[in-house]
Amino acid sequence: MMADLVVGADLSSAWAQALVLLVERGGAAFNLNVAFAAAAEDDRTVRERLDDLLADRGKGTVETVANTIFPTGLYAPHLGDGAAAHLYLVHEIAMRMHRRRDPNDRDTYFNRLVAYPAKDGEFNQLDYVISRLRKQMPLRSANSSAYEIGLSDPTASEWVADADLRIQAPRKDRNIYGFPCLSHVSLTLERPRLHLTALYRNQTFVDRAYGNYLGLCRLLRFVCAESGCTPGEVQCTATHANAQINEHGKTRVAQLAADVSAMTHARKEPAHV
Numbered sequence: 001m002m003a004d005l006v007v008g009a010d011l012s013s014a015w016a017q018a019l020v021l022l023v024e025r026g027g028a029a030f031n032l033n034v035a036f037a038a039a040a041e042d043d044r045t046v047r048e049r050l051d052d053l054l055a056d057r058g059k060g061t062v063e064t065v066a067n068t069i070f071p072t073g074l075y076a077p078h079l080g081d082g083a084a085a086h087l088y089l090v091h092e093i094a095m096r097m098h099r100r101r102d103p104n105d106r107d108t109y110f111n112r113l114v115a116y117p118a119k120d121g122e123f124n125q126l127d128y129v130i131s132r133l134r135k136q137m138p139l140r141s142a143n144s145s146a147y148e149i150g151l152s153d154p155t156a157s158e159w160v161a162d163a164d165l166r167i168q169a170p171r172k173d174r175n176i177y178g179f180p181c182l183s184h185v186s187l188t189l190e191r192p193r194l195h196l197t198a199l200y201r202n203q204t205f206v207d208r209a210y211g212n213y214l215g216l217c218r219l220l221r222f223v224c225a226e227s228g229c230t231p232g233e234v235q236c237t238a239t240h241a242n243a244q245i246n247e248h249g250k251t252r253v254a255q256l257a258a259d260v261s262a263m264t265h266a267r268k269e270p271a272h273v
Helices: 011-024 044-056 062-069 077-101 109-114 125-136 209-227 250-268
Strands: 004-008 028-037 116-118 121-123 164-166 182-190 193-200 230-242
Touching: 004 011, 011 028, 011 044, 011 209, 011 230, 011 250, 044 062, 044 209, 044 250, 062 109, 062 209, 077 109, 077 125, 077 209, 109 116, 109 125, 109 209, 125 182, 125 209, 182 209, 193 209, 209 230
Parallel strands: 004 028, 193 230
Antiparallel strands: 028 230, 116 121, 164 182, 182 193
């Protein structure tokens, strides 16, 4: 079976199309690519429909999942040039307090972006990438993309403006399933637009995918706000995509897919006078 590409105007329509495809495929797909515009806001009615199902099943909300990738409540853009430094500091304090309460709890994706466990200590990949992008933006010929090998160390000198934001730490993460399902994030500069590509080794579409998309959009918007770029496209590749029919039930997932598909199609219809 060949890879699939789903393209939506926003993350809600893209997620809805992908969920319908997964249901039609019997609940799973391999090498599923989903793309959408990062600047477009999501459809709150779709998010609320999903949150209702998640609450019924005792699962975390879409917002909870999104905050593991980018904790939007900690970012204060009104601080101007000090906004990013403030975000990193507040996050560090919050993580320190959280680990005191539960030292065995798993890491977060955002923490891997700002405190990656490199061989020489923790490394702030986001700060590094933003710094490089700021330098690239005014140049006559800016770096746009890099040839990437996920095994390389993100502190290596060859790591340029468009390289990976690594999540998985090969020496630390040995789980077959579970954290981190997101392996890496790649940024590509097409001035003034900045695009984001994320690779998931496994992505659950009811519990996580919508929140993943929302968090990645917010992450890209943050990088753009701090570097002077314009948000472009987000593309997520799930090497294994799972509609969670076994966990939530075929009827429940199929009804969710039908409902959100109808919502996103209705939003595109012209209003009747």
